[in-house]
Amino acid sequence: MGADVTLTVGGSLAPEFHGQIGVTGTVVKLTDGRFTSLYPPSPVDLGATAVVRVGDHLHVVIVERPASQLDYQLYEHVGLDPQDAHIVVTKSAGGYRAFYEPIARECIDVDTRGPSDSRLDRMPFRRADRPLWPLDPDTAWRPAAN
Numbered sequence: 299m300g301a302d303v304t305l306t307v308g309g310s311l312a313p314e315f316h317g318q319i320g321v322t323g324t325v326v327k328l329t330d331g332r333f334t335s336l337y338p339p340s341p342v343d344l345g346a347t348a349v350v351r352v353g354d355h356l357h358v359v360i361v362e363r364p365a366s367q368l369d370y371q372l373y374e375h376v377g378l379d380p381q382d383a384h385i386v387v388t389k390s391a392g393g394y395r396a397f398y399e400p401i402a403r404e405c406i407d408v409d410t411r412g413p414s415d416s417r418l419d420r421m422p423f424r425r426a427d428r429p430l431w432p433l434d435p436d437t438a439w440r441p442a443a444n
Contacts, residue, residue: 302324304321315411321350326351327348392407
């Protein structure tokens with residue numbers, strides 16, 4: 299801990315949507331990534347986990363395996379209190395609100411690209427049976443045949 303590092307992070311799970319970026323900062327915490335989440339209540343193992351402070355105020359949590367962020371246990375596990383932050387970013391389509399809304403001044407959902415995009419017309423479907431709404435907006439609904 300305390301080492302100044304330059305790392306390339308991100309983009310490994312869905313490279314067709316996201317690229318990697320460079321991060322330069324100071325390592326302020328290293329953990330094994332094991333803790334218990336509140337929602338759902340279960341053990342979590344994110345593998346090697348690091349917190350890198352970039353500048354004076356930005357903390358980037360880097361994990362070895364994907365993290366569900368419905369609650370804020372990951373942040374607390376690495377010694378960060380979400381209530382002390384001006385901005386907290388979670389990767390969640392909306393389930394985060396149960397834990398974050400009570401402590402947030404405001405929750406802002408951001409429309410980002412990715413493999414779980416809620417705008418299906420932006421997804422690169424390769425074998426979808428057509429016509430398929432919303433990919434084909436002029437598709438008329440017909441009840442299934444018995």
